[in-house]
Amino acid sequence: MSGIVLSASVRQNLLSLQSTADLLATTQNRLSTGKSVNSALDNPTNFFTAQSLDNRASDINNLLDGIANGVQVLQAANTGLTSLQKLIDSAKSIANQALQTTVGYSTKSNVSTTIAGATAADLRGTTSFASATASSNVLYNGTAGGTTAANGTTTLGATIGAFAGTAATAGDGTTALTGTITLIATNGTTATGLASNAQPxxxxxxxxxxxxxxxxxxxxxxxxxxxxxxxxxxxLVTDGNGNTTVYLGTAGTPAANVNDLLTAVDLASGVKTVSISSGAATIATSFNQTASSVGGGAVTLRSSTGADLSVTGRADLLKALGVSSSVGGGNATVNVNRTTTSASLGATITDGSTLNVNGHVITFKNAPIPGSTGAPSIPSGYGTSGNVLTDGNGNSTVYLQGGTVNDVLKAIDLATGVQTATISAAGVATLATATGQSNSTINTSGQLKIATGINADLSITGTGNALNVFGLAGNTGSATAFTAARTSGIGGIAGKTLTFTSFNGGTAVNVTFGDGTNGTIKTLDQLNTKLQANNLSATIDANGLLTITASNDYASSTLGSIAAGGAIGGTLTSALTFSTASTPVQDGVAQTARANLVAQFNNILNQIDTTAQDSSFNGVNLLNGDQLKLVFDETAKSSLNITGVTYNSKGLGLASLTVGVDFIDNAAANRVLTNLNAASSTLRSQASSLGSNLSVVQIRQDFNKNLINVLQTGSSNLTLADTNVEAANSQALSTRQSIAVSALSLANTSQQSVLQLLR
Structure with missing residues (x-):
């Protein structure tokens, strides 16, 4: 292949296509992984930095589970504290029930002594009461000028008032009016009766x-x-009280006459009295009174000495009797007033008025004293003395027709007890002055000198005009009561002291009896204020028995004992004999109730123990003395150590109660309450501490979560690819690759053309 020679354009296009393919592969890798740095070859610095950040985030994330467990341990402890607090509150409720239960002793330890005459208002007692003298306003007699002082013999009644009417006639107008003229005529014969318009x-x-x-x-x-x-x-038919029925007869046989009518008037006015026996009335003129009469054709009306006379009736009838000039069928009134003299009071007293003296009633009555000439007999059980009728118990009636100022003073003394009355079978009241007392008198100035007596302070109220007549209504005459205090002697304990040593930790007492000033004690309230600080209280009964008693809080303690203290002493112990301090007597029912409360309390303590033991999570119990260590960072340099507590009943300072010792009295119950309050405060303090620790742990938990996010975000920022850029790159490289392929194809086409020429 090395012998193959590519043209420059083809080689250039081929290199471009290879480069584009490499870039496209890199871009597709980034899109598939989402990272721009996938190995140290991509970016060593970013790769290793991101890896370090991820490792730290992982380490911190591993700590979060431990922190979460720590939070639950704290939550479990807090739940336990909440339950313990509720149990403590239940125990408090039981202790408070003990306080509210009847005190466990029917009789508490006490000492007592009797102080003669002592009361709650004055503990000093009284050796005796002396009768004081109260003065009335001046009483005057009826002498002209109104300035002559009255005396003891001044009468309550006044001179009889007389009113002589004009001469009148029978109905015929010529026959002079006599007592035998009938009130109605006989068969129309007006000479024997009143005029027809006057006949009742x-x-x-x-x-x-x-x-x-x-x-x-x-x-x-x-x-x-x-x-x-x-x-x-x-x-006439009379009820014995002045009310009378007059029977007129008939026109054929007239009955009542003028004399009958005048007798009825005199019965009502008190001039005449009546004695009734078996339905028969015996009427007589009262002693020293003068009956109304008819003479010379004229009627003379007379008052009694004890009351003025007022007659109201049909005007024609009164005119026919010659005592009124008014005529017609309407009413007219005739008044016959008494006159006062030097022998009588200047102010007359109203019939029926009363004086209420220390709860006893003195009544003033317009009548002669029973048993006197013409008066009814003395009622059974009553006796008379002068013009006073008494029941022997302080209630009296003073009869105005013969009564005097001395009789009023006598009745007042009977009411106050200054004088006593012995009543004989014959109705005679023999009065005697009480030992050491002096009778009430009237002095030369006309003032009543009323003895208060020793039985009670003097209090006089009245009805009618009695208070005013006897000068007992005050200087203005408008007061409604007359009062005066007895003289009382100071008791024998004045100036004496009474001491008690500290009783059950109280403040020792040192009491001096006196008038209540300068630190001295007079009243029961003042004494109790002193005793309260020493856990003692005092009472006094109607016989002056003063009793010092242990308070309810220390009902089980004995006064003066070595254990409790409260020994009595002071100069009072030599003046009075105190009883030996009694031993408290248990109340069986109350103690049974308190024993039941002890059992309930102990049951609560058992629940406290089990609750404290059960307040664990994942084997860690912060209420049973365990410790909790929480690590917050990967180097273990940041951590929190939480030391547990032992909060069973003993750890909270609570102990099981003993029947017959605890809750036995209020002090014992209060001691338990004090411990419960301390335990409650301890629980609240620990709850606050746990809450603070829980807050710290939760804050660090949230912090670590946020820190992990920060670390992971930082790591991502170093390695993550920008998908938008990489996608654009991918599209661009795909386009470039297509162009490169096309360019390479063009380059190859050029060489194909050369080949065609060779063919």
Whole structure:
């Protein structure tokens, strides 16, 4: 072949075609591998640099599995911590139940002593109460000018008021009015009765001092036919309280007359009294009273000494009686007022008024004292003294028709206990002044000097005008109560001290009893404020028994014991006798409940132990003391060492509880709660530490993933081919190859032409 000589053009075309084929092969190789550097021959520098980058990326990628496992180990530990925290919370709930359960002792250790007269407001006690004296406003009598002081004999009632009407006649207009004139006429004969327009009809009424007089037609019933408690006397039926029914009779047989009507008025006004027995009424004029009457054709109405008189009724009837000038079927009113004198108070008291003295009631009544002339008999169980009727228990009635200021003072003293009453079978009340007391009086200035007594502080309220009349309504006359305090003596423990040494770690107590100032103790609240810091409390009963007791927190401790402390001392112990400190008495039901809680708590501790043991991943348990080492780079220079903890119950500072020792009282429960709170804080701290480590590991995990990408991208950048360029090259080389083949063909054609010439 060496003897073959190619033309220059053919050789040139052949070389070009070979070069193009080589280039095309290279381009196709790059397109098929996607790399521009496929061997060290392509680009030694890029090839070996890319290989180094790929190797490092591979090494780091191999570390990712270990890092991922480390993340799961941390997650397992964190899950365990979360569960342990919940178990700790459950244990806290059990401990709190122990605190809320009835204290485990029916009786706690205590010491006690009795302080005579002591109360919660004043622990010093009282040796005695002395009666104080309270002064009223000045009372004046009825002397003109109103400046003359009243005295003990000044009467409560006033001078009888009298009202003389004008001369009146019967219905015929000529017959003078007399007491026997009937209230209705006989068969129209007006000379025997009132004028027809004045005659009362069945159902008509008169009102006298709030009492009712009712007119009824027909005759009065017999004693057997009257209502229970009422009595009949002639044409009148009365209830004994001033309310009366007047029976008019009939037109054929008139019954009630003017005298009957005046008797009914006097019964209502208190001028007359009635005694009722078996339905029969015995009516009499009250002592020192004057009955209303008819004389010279004129009616004279009279009040009692105990109340003014007010009569309201049909105007025509009152005009026919000559006591009113009003006419017609409407009502008219006649008032008959008393007059005050030097013998009576200047202000009259209203019938029915009351004084309430220390819970006892004094009633003022317009009537004579029971048992007196013309008065009803003394009720069973009551007794009289002067013009006072008493039940012997401090409740009294003062009768205005004969009562005096001294009678009022007597009734007040019976209510306060300054005086006592002994009631005889005959209804006589014998009064005696209580030992060491002085009766209430009225001084020369007209002031009531009221003794408070020793039973209670004085408190007087009233109804009606009683407070004002007796000067007990204050200087302005508008006060609603009159009060005064007794004088009290200071108890024997004033100035004495009481001490307690520290009880169960509390603050030792040093108490001085006094008036509550300058650091002294007066009230129970003040004492308890002092005792609270030493785990003690105090109570006092109605008999002055002061008891110092261990608090609920230390119900199992004994006061004064060597273990607990709280020994009592001070000068008070020599003045009063304290009981020996009692031993606490267990409450069986409560202790059973607390023992059940101990069992529940111990079960929680077992769950804590097993939970801590189970918090592992791939054999590594950070809650059971294992260690975790994580390598982050291929040289092992970057790593993280995580030291595990032992968080079973002992590792958390918790120990199993013992029945009869733990939860036995609130202090024991609080000790457990303190340990649980510490364990909870430990778990939270470790959770924070694990969270921080987990965050670091996850950051490095993400970093390594990103770094692998960077390394692989760098490697690719050094070796990857540009497919767009290589594709264009391939197309260009294919074209070039086609042209080269054509050129070679042309060159061969030229030689063929020469051959043809030779032929």
């Amino acid at each position: 009809a069945d159902g008509d009424t008169l009102t006298v001092n709030g009492k009712t007089i009712t007119f009824r037609s027909g005759t009065a019933p017999t004693s057997a036919g009257v209502p229970a408690g009422s009595g009949v006397s002639g044409n």
